[in-house]
Amino acid sequence: MAGRPLGPIPASTPPELRALVVRLRDAKEASGKTFEALAKDGGVSESVVRRALAGKRVPLLETVKAITRACGRMVDDMARAWHAAKAEEALPGARELGPKMVSSxxxxxxxxxxxxxxxxxxxxxxxxxxxxxxxxxxxxxxxxxxxxxxxxxxxxxxxxxxxxxxxxxxxxxxxxxxxxxxxxxFADAPARRPFGQPPPVVRDEPPAFTSCEAAERALPRLERDEEIKRKTGQLKEPDDYELLGLGYLNAPAPDFLWPQYDEDELAALEAEAAAQQPAQQHVDLYEKLRAIIDRSASA
Incomplete structure (x- = not known):
């Protein structure tokens, strides 16, 4: 690695970085030291020296100072060149201003x-x-x-x-x-809330309801909604089958299960039903059960 020469500085290298790398390369050539010697005298690795002189990115300031000392050059001059290259990289096109000149x-x-x-x-x-x-x-x-x-x-x-x-x-x-x-x-900038401090309470908003207050307001509204639905036929009272969990007995069969009859078949069915004896009168189950219990008790 010690004998491998450096390639040319890339054409895409920004001007200030190019100027810094050229000065570092000139210092190395003037010192007559190899990469290995520069690395040893500067207290850095040879790969770090090669990357600093490659011109692909701005090296660390400490690396530039170490190479400059190893080459026997003035550190302050090279540090100013590094400062310009780093400013070009971090803030391209920006101009360094004093505190009284800053306006935004x-x-x-x-x-x-x-x-x-x-x-x-x-x-x-x-x-x-x-x-x-x-x-x-x-x-x-x-x-x-x-x-x-x-x-x-x-x-x-x-x-x-x-x-x-x-x-x-x-x-x-x-x-x-x-x-x-x-x-x-930043005089009019809103202050950030300190760590751990809860957010401020907004006074122009109504206080939040508790769960009990919300329930007291919701129940009357639900009752009014149910009453409206009941009066308009949207809500019906459950029958005995539904209360006993047997609602499926009263549920209508799906449409596709109903038989399809023509007019003659319907007339024949009506005539057959009229010829049969009248259906048994509806008997109250409660009364029937009460009669059975009374007969059992008398026996």
């Missing part, structure tokens, strides 16, 4: 990203760790919340913005100016 919330979020670039672009988990914990034990700078802020999805609270600047070691004088800009731009 989006520009303030962009300024937070520039602060992160100036601080070496540490991972969000590292920023959360560097910010420490609040007196109640909760983290001051949750990485998931910070991710949403830097994506512009939610506004940064003053507490989160302060913890963010402290984690990046922003100078005190600059921090005060940035806090003034934050208060100016």
């Amino acid at each position: 919330r989006a520009e303030l979020v962009e300024s937070m990203i520039f602060m992160r670039i100036t601080g070496g672009y540490p991972p969000l988990h590292q920023l959360e760790k560097d910010a420490g914990s609040a007196p109640d034990g909760r983290t001051r700078l949750p990485h998931s919340t910070l991710h949403l802020v830097l994506k512009g999805r939610i506004p940064p609270t003053e507490m989160l913005f302060t913890a963010f600047m402290e984690a990046l070691s922003v100078p005190a004088a600059d921090s005060r100016n940035w806090l003034d800009a934050h208060r100016r731009l």
Whole structure:
């Protein structure tokens, strides 16, 4: 691997990244060191050195500093080149502004990203760790919340913005100016509810009904609905068969089971029924049972 030369810088490489990679390659050639020697003197692996000089993406700032020291070059100059390349990658086309020049919330979020670039672009988990914990034990700078802020999805609270600047070691004088800009731009932003606090009660809405109150209001309405259906014939009283669970005995047979008769057959059936003796009178079952019991008792 040590003798394999680097390929050309890709044509799609952005200008600032191309300028950084060219400076790193020039420093390597001027030092006369191999990749293996650069990796050993810089305290990094040879594959890391090769990826940094490939020009496909912006390397870590620590990697750039390690290669620059191993080549015997000034770290500050190379760090400024890295800063320009990282800003081009993270905020293409954006311009770094001071706290008094920021005039919108989006520009303030962009300024937070520039602060992160100036601080070496540490991972969000590292920023959360560097910010420490609040007196109640909760983290001051949750990485998931910070991710949403830097994506512009939610506004940064003053507490989160302060913890963010402290984690990046922003100078005190600059921090005060940035806090003034934050208060100016987010003065009318709705405050987010603290963790664990229930949502506020909306006073212009009627109070929620309890289960008993709801039942007391629902039962009269159901009774009125049933009375209307009963009067209009939509609801009928259950007969004895239905009360005994024998409703199927009174249920009409399906239409397809009824026999089909013509006029002559119907006339013959009516004549046959008229010739038969009258049907037995309806007898009250209750009275019949009472008579049987009385006869049994007298015997």
